[in-house]
Amino acid sequence: MSCDDVRPRLSGYLDGDLDPERGSVVRGHLRTCEACRQIATDEAALRDRLRELAPVDPPASMWAGIQARLAKEEVAHSQRPAWRRALARWAPAAPRFAAGGLLAAAAVALLVWRAQGGPDAAKPVMPDQAPIAASSPTKVTGPTQVVVGADSSTDVTADLATEAARVTATYADAAEELLELAGEARGRWTTEQKDAFDAHVVDLRASITAAAEGRPRQRAWRELIRYLQGAVVRDDITLAGVSQ
Amino acid sequence: MSELVETVSTLPAPTLADPRPRVAAALADDAQLIAACRRGEARAMEMLYHQYKRRVFGMAHRIVGSSDAEEVAQEVFVRIFRALERFRGDSALSTWIYRLTVNASLSHLAKRGRRHEVGDDTLGELPAPPATERDPGLASRIEAALALLPAGYRAILVLHDVEGLSHEECAAILECRVGTSKSQQHKARARIREILGPQLHGHRDTKDGT
Numbered sequence: 401m402s403c404d405d406v407r408p409r410l411s412g413y414l415d416g417d418l419d420p421e422r423g424s425v426v427r428g429h430l431r432t433c434e435a436c437r438q439i440a441t442d443e444a445a446l447r448d449r450l451r452e453l454a455p456v457d458p459p460a461s462m463w464a465g466i467q468a469r470l471a472k473e474e475v476a477h478s479q480r481p482a483w484r485r486a487l488a489r490w491a492p493a494a495p496r497f498a499a500g501g502l503l504a505a506a507a508v509a510l511l512v513w514r515a516q517g518g519p520d521a522a523k524p525v526m527p528d529q530a531p532i533a534a535s536s537p538t539k540v541t542g543p544t545q546v547v548v549g550a551d552s553s554t555d556v557t558a559d560l561a562t563e564a565a566r567v568t569a570t571y572a573d574a575a576e577e578l579l580e581l582a583g584e585a586r587g588r589w590t591t592e593q594k595d596a597f598d599a600h601v602v603d604l605r606a607s608i609t610a611a612a613e614g615r616p617r618q619r620a621w622r623e624l625i626r627y628l629q630g631a632v633v634r635d636d637i638t639l640a641g642v643s644q
Numbered sequence: 645m646s647e648l649v650e651t652v653s654t655l656p657a658p659t660l661a662d663p664r665p666r667v668a669a670a671l672a673d674d675a676q677l678i679a680a681c682r683r684g685e686a687r688a689m690e691m692l693y694h695q696y697k698r699r700v701f702g703m704a705h706r707i708v709g710s711s712d713a714e715e716v717a718q719e720v721f722v723r724i725f726r727a728l729e730r731f732r733g734d735s736a737l738s739t740w741i742y743r744l745t746v747n748a749s750l751s752h753l754a755k756r757g758r759r760h761e762v763g764d765d766t767l768g769e770l771p772a773p774p775a776t777e778r779d780p781g782l783a784s785r786i787e788a789a790l791a792l793l794p795a796g797y798r799a800i801l802v803l804h805d806v807e808g809l810s811h812e813e814c815a816a817i818l819e820c821r822v823g824t825s826k827s828q829q830h831k832a833r834a835r836i837r838e839i840l841g842p843q844l845h846g847h848r849d850t851k852d853g854t
């Protein structure tokens with residue numbers, strides 16, 4: 401092994417991450433190479449000092465600050481229309497498909513729908529939710545989860561099937577939630593509206609079943625969700641118009 | 645020959661693997677705590693806060709700096725409690741919380757733009773090199789050197805080297821591959837060694853001279 405081969409492995413060696421065979425090769429090189437040994441010594445010192453850095457205590461007032469913010473957010477949340485609360489619940493939960501295609505698509509769908517005249521089309525879509533969308537709890541189980549013990553080059557592709565199933569489950573959750581909302585609004589619809597809605601939902605469900613697994617099926621799910629969003633939002637507008 | 649003996653005795657050694665907390669037990673404890681928090685139990689929420697406050701605040705502190713750390717940490721905890729009902733428990737709670745913290749810190753930096761970014765000023769404030777290897781001032785110089793790194797490097801060094809997480813955990817938190825986590829950490833260490841220079845080893849030069 402040359403110095404160039406050894407140096408990128410030094411961090412792994414010092415952290416005990418190399419398998420015994422590679423570790424032994426690195427060790428053998430270090431015994432004979434002064435330059436690499438120097439770097440390894442520095443790196444080991446750095447590793448130890450970093451590990452020894454003292455924990456940083458937050459100010460004692462922090463918990464009170466958090467409670468105050470939570471209270472404020474809860475009040476704001478309760479004042480949002482139901483369809484916004486539902487979207488806030490499912491949108492951040494949408495898992496990101498490998499390279500982020502799904503989340504991007506969902507975001508675009510939301511923007512398009514808002515631009516087409518959602519109740520407060522001028523406002524950005526759930527600006528308060530955007531950061532959460534980038535760090536949703538469910539995404540911890542995304543493609544990166546398989547990395548445990550796996551070779552780094554296989555970690556994304558190996559889990560695509562599982563990921564696709566999860567994406568579908570998320571869409572199903574979202575659709576179900578929106579259907580429930582639409583159900584609540586239903587009492588205010590005309591008979592024609594109800595019939596049209598039911599027929600369309602049946603059609604959209606049929607095309608989900610008919611679509612090939614993977615992207616086409618996801619597209620079909622998005623169609624359904626978009627339609628349900630529209631139904632819920634339109635009702636929201638109607639209500640606003642009536643009450644004013 | 646005596647040269648070789650000396651070499652063998654001073655060879656930097658790998659760390660012993662940290663005994664990892666029992667994952668299953670931790671997950672079960674987490675599940676109980678989460679359930680109680682979801683029910684809105686104030687004591688559970690406070691417990692969760694105390695369990696994670698140092699990790700969240702410390703992480704934010706080292707990524708965004710002292711002046712904004714509390715704001716970011718507060719935001720993280722608000723998100724934790726608001727999003728807890730969506731937490732499915734299929735990853736460790738700590739992984740998720742670390743991820744929220746890293747993302748909130750990095751997006752805070754992005755929002756803040758470059759106006760507060762540390763630069764040459766901070767370099768000038770670095771204290772003088774230490775007289776001995778183990779002086780307590782070294783810790784503050786390492787903190788200062790950390791602050792000079794690109795934010796992504798700071799994140800991986802704090803997660804892996806300060807907090808002691810595995811590369812698998814870091815990769816899950818940073819949403820990258822394990823290989824990427826390793827290479828980023830390697831580069832980050834190289835950068836910080838460069839910044840610190842001989843300060844890491846107060847005694848080495850003299851030893852080499854003999």
Ligand SMILES: [Zn+2]
Nearest residue numbers: 402403433436
């Ligand atoms: Zn070498």
